[in-house]
Amino acid sequence: MKKKGFIFDLDGVIVDTAKYHFLAWKKLANSIGIDFSEEQNEQLKGVSRKASLEKILAWGNVTLTEEEFAELMSKKNEDYLGYINEMNEEEILPDVPKILNFILGKNQGVALGSASKNAKSILEKVNLLNKFEAIVDGNEVSKAKPDPEVFEIAAREIGMEPHNCIVFEDSLAGIQAANAIDMCSIGIGDATVLKDADFVFKDFTEISTDFINQLIND
Numbered sequence: 001m002k003k004k005g006f007i008f009d010l011d012g013v014i015v016d017t018a019k020y021h022f023l024a025w026k027k028l029a030n031s032i033g034i035d036f037s038e039e040q041n042e043q044l045k046g047v048s049r050k051a052s053l054e055k056i057l058a059w060g061n062v063t064l065t066e067e068e069f070a071e072l073m074s075k076k077n078e079d080y081l082g083y084i085n086e087m088n089e090e091e092i093l094p095d096v097p098k099i100l101n102f103i104l105g106k107n108q109g110v111a112l113g114s115a116s117k118n119a120k121s122i123l124e125k126v127n128l129l130n131k132f133e134a135i136v137d138g139n140e141v142s143k144a145k146p147d148p149e150v151f152e153i154a155a156r157e158i159g160m161e162p163h164n165c166i167v168f169e170d171s172l173a174g175i176q177a178a179n180a181i182d183m184c185s186i187g188i189g190d191a192t193v194l195k196d197a198d199f200v201f202k203d204f205t206e207i208s209t210d211f212i213n214q215l216i217n218d
């Protein structure tokens with residue numbers, strides 16, 4: 001049987017942590033007099049913590065010292081971790097375990113490729129840590145999506161060539177990152193937003209095991 005590498009993004013693909021990022025960023029933005037909407041939160045999907053705070057400050061026209069910036073970053077994360085600590089398996093998005101277990105059952109490579117520095121804690125909370133052969137997250141990556149670095153490292157760690165990898169992603173930047181190194185890109189979410197993806201599904205309930213078999217044998 002052929003072997004492919006399947007690389008999963010975390011937030012928006014395996015779990016919906018965007019709602020917790022929203023609560024933590026909103027509290028923080030409001031505390032320094034900046035409004036923060038759900039639409040703005042959408043623009044932070046897949047964006048690193050540092051770049052997210054830079055964007056929020058730019059929206060509110062606020063400049064900070066380096067110390068203040070660092071303090072706000074850790075405040076936001078502390079607040080966010082409060083939500084993460086309450087997570088459990090019930091927060092895994094529908095049919096993710098089904099597809100993940102199917103892929104593992106076919107002895108395929110499986111890796112995580114996320115911008116989050118909290119990826120390991122989140123996977124641990126939802127009891128999926130042992131499913132991944134490699135976990136590449138915000139602690140190992142210096143260039144953010146759409147740069148393909150995160151997926152490049154993930155492919156290397158599972159011993160696969162990029163053109164034999166398939167990426168599941170909910171952000172356009174992530175889709176562009178996958179396309180940039182000739183990986184097959186599968187968008188999870190809205191087809192109009194994820195317009196550059198090779199395939200788009202609303203969520204994993206729309207993905208069949210036949211489709212996964214096709215990807216493996218392509």
Ligand code: B16
Pocket residue numbers: 009010011012018021044045046047048049052077113114115116117118119138
């Ligand atoms: P952290 P992903 C991303 O996760 C989130 O989509 C994004 O909103 C967040 O700012 C980023 O992780 C960094 O997260 O503060 O936990 O390091 O979609 O790349 O899995």
Ligand code: MG
Pocket residue numbers: 009010011012013045046169170171
């Ligand atoms: Mg994501």
